[in-house]
Amino acid sequence: MLENYIPIILVLVIAAIFAGAIIASSRIFGPKRPSKAKVMPYESGKNPIGAARQRFSVKYYLVAMLFIIFDIEVIYVYPWGVEFKNLLNSHGMFAFWPMFIFLVVLELGFLYIFKKGGLKWD
Amino acid sequence: MNVWQLILITLVKIIIIITILLLSVSYLVLFERKISAWAQNRYGPNRVGYWGLLQPFADVFKLLLKEDIVPEAANKFIHSLAPFIALFIAFSTYAVIPFGPQVKIFGEPIKLVVADVNIGVLYVLALTSLGVYGITLAGWSSGSKYSLLGGVRSSAQMISYEVSMGFSIAGVLLTAHSLRPIAIVNAQYGWMWNAILQPIGFITFTVAAFAETNRMPFDLPEAEPELVGGYHTEYSSMKFAGFFLAEYANMIIASAMIVTLYLGGWQIPYIDKLGLSMGLTTILQILAFVVKVGIMLFIFIWVRWTVPRFRYDQLMNLGWKVMFPLSLLNLIWAALLVMIFNL
Numbered sequence: 001m002l003e004n005y006i007p008i009i010l011v012l013v014i015a016a017i018f019a020g021a022i023i024a025s026s027r028i029f030g031p032k033r034p035s036k037a038k039v040m041p042y043e044s045g046k047n048p049i050g051a052a053r054q055r056f057s058v059k060y061y062l063v064a065m066l067f068i069i070f071d072i073e074v075i076y077v078y079p080w081g082v083e084f085k086n087l088l089n090s091h092g093m094f095a096f097w098p099m100f101i102f103l104v105v106l107e108l109g110f111l112y113i114f115k116k117g118g119l120k121w122d
Numbered sequence: 123m124n125v126w127q128l129i130l131i132t133l134v135k136i137i138i139i140i141t142i143l144l145l146s147v148s149y150l151v152l153f154e155r156k157i158s159a160w161a162q163n164r165y166g167p168n169r170v171g172y173w174g175l176l177q178p179f180a181d182v183f184k185l186l187l188k189e190d191i192v193p194e195a196a197n198k199f200i201h202s203l204a205p206f207i208a209l210f211i212a213f214s215t216y217a218v219i220p221f222g223p224q225v226k227i228f229g230e231p232i233k234l235v236v237a238d239v240n241i242g243v244l245y246v247l248a249l250t251s252l253g254v255y256g257i258t259l260a261g262w263s264s265g266s267k268y269s270l271l272g273g274v275r276s277s278a279q280m281i282s283y284e285v286s287m288g289f290s291i292a293g294v295l296l297t298a299h300s301l302r303p304i305a306i307v308n309a310q311y312g313w314m315w316n317a318i319l320q321p322i323g324f325i326t327f328t329v330a331a332f333a334e335t336n337r338m339p340f341d342l343p344e345a346e347p348e349l350v351g352g353y354h355t356e357y358s359s360m361k362f363a364g365f366f367l368a369e370y371a372n373m374i375i376a377s378a379m380i381v382t383l384y385l386g387g388w389q390i391p392y393i394d395k396l397g398l399s400m401g402l403t404t405i406l407q408i409l410a411f412v413v414k415v416g417i418m419l420f421i422f423i424w425v426r427w428t429v430p431r432f433r434y435d436q437l438m439n440l441g442w443k444v445m446f447p448l449s450l451l452n453l454i455w456a457a458l459l460v461m462i463f464n465l
Contacts, residue, residue: 003125007237008217008245014136017214017366019206026190026360037320039194044357052195052265056399060278063438069283070446077453078244081295083361084460093203096457110446119442121435 062118073106132331135236140215147370154370154423161427176327182363188216191358195265195403204263205357205364208256212371215249216244219378220304222388222408234388234408235304241302243291246379251335253372254280257336264356272352275342275434280334282441286328289449294383300360304354307387309465317384319459322382323452325443331376335439336369342434377418385414387434 041048080099081086087095113119152167152174159166167174192201222234231235254277261273294316295301298309310316317324333340342352349355354365381387388411393403432440459465 003128004237004239006125006128007135010129010132011136011214011217011236012210014133014140015210018140018213020208020210021368022360022364023202023206025186026188026358026363029186030189030359031187033189034191038189038191038217041193041195041264041351043267043342044350048267051268052267053189053262054267054270056271056274060274063278063282066442067285071281071288072284075459077289077292078301081292081453082299082301084457085299085465088461093461096461099457100454103453107447107450114419114443119438121438 018062066113066118070106070110073102076102126373131232133237137314139236140213143213143216143371144367145296145373146374147367149420150364150374151181152177153419154426157420157423158427166446170315178196185360185363188359190361191356193265193356197263197265199403200259200263201356202361204256204260205361205368206254206256207259208368211249211253211256212368212375215246215372215375216378218245219375219382220307220387221378221411223404225404233304238302238304239299243295243306243363243383245299246375247288247291250375251284251333256368261353264353266356268350268355269353272349272355276336276353279340279342279437279441281337282438283330283333283340283439283445286326286441286445286449287334288329289446289453290323291383293320293449293452296456296460298452302367303311303382303387307382307389310386310389312389313388314389314444314465315384315386319453320384320456321464322448322455324442326449326452328380329440329445331380331438332422332425335372335376337373338423339429339432341426341431342437371404372417373419373422377415377422378463380418381411381414385413385418 041052043049077099084095155177156166156174158164167177170176170180192198205425217236220233220235220238224231224233226232237245252265257280258273258277261269261271261276264270291457294306297316297319298306300306300309332338336342354362388407389408390410393406398406
């Protein structure tokens, strides 16, 4: 079965070669005449004010944390989804209710975040 | 079939598909410009070649001969790494998408997919998730305020919609009983398309695909009026072209995924009842795949020139408060379908 993954490795190698070639080509073919104004960070034609890497809203971190929680739940659902029919044949409705309860708990957690204002953007 | 034969056949497939992908990307750009011109009552590009058909090549050569400017405030290595990641993903995701049934060439059965692995859907999800890094790193490394804001916005947007995308795909897995894209296509025999069985999942997946590819109405990462060019403000020459190419290649891959998961892949309903020969059927089925992807691409472009851009809070609200519950609902619906109709 492992030989099924040989094509994947080939694709990844060829993709890396192509992507590298495209990135490198701009250095090879383009002119090189940097000037002070060219290498200045773009700020609509004005001199940049302050550093570029400033603080930004903590909301973005919150979204990232919520994403990690919910995306892991997605991965729990996948094996169940693939095997659901087999489980239904062998265990009957016991294949459905545990996952249903799991999803309800997930939804309750989501409602809690919602009520706490974790997803509010102002 | 020994290993060397496998490698040779795979290389041929990869070369063919990359060529088609690159050509279709360049012409997709032209079609986008033409369709936008029609939508706005203009002509669009019509000077380079007949009907502007050589315009993509002119654009590429122009970008190739431009200076590659790296801002002094930038982190040089990551500044180059970011477009590399974007391109790498654009060139490797197609590997598991089947574009036709199994064919026999010189008596050797050949599957019309580069890699037929039983984790195909996971492979696509894993690689498209990596796409966030390309854009976020581009925004962070450029050392420009616009880039940073574009990159941060984009990462939050892409991960928000990834959750509902994941749950929508879970609905497909329930009716297909497999993560193998070929099995998913085979399960949609006749009119058993997932778009018909699970209309909610189809809609949530399509909307999430729009958000993941940063297309209008979700193109806040590069909202021109407020962020100039967003994450690629500080990019020029082929690095800029790389982002551009990756965006359009991702659009093609997203369309191909929508077709594979929801619109029956290469299947034409009831074609076996017509009594056509094997070869003709195969060619028609490959054509059907191309036409379906083309229709999805047209919808991508059509929506861009019809719908205005969301405000950022509207975008996040839609992602979490509408799409996420809807995709969970679709999952329950798919489970009920399997239980009641024993699909």
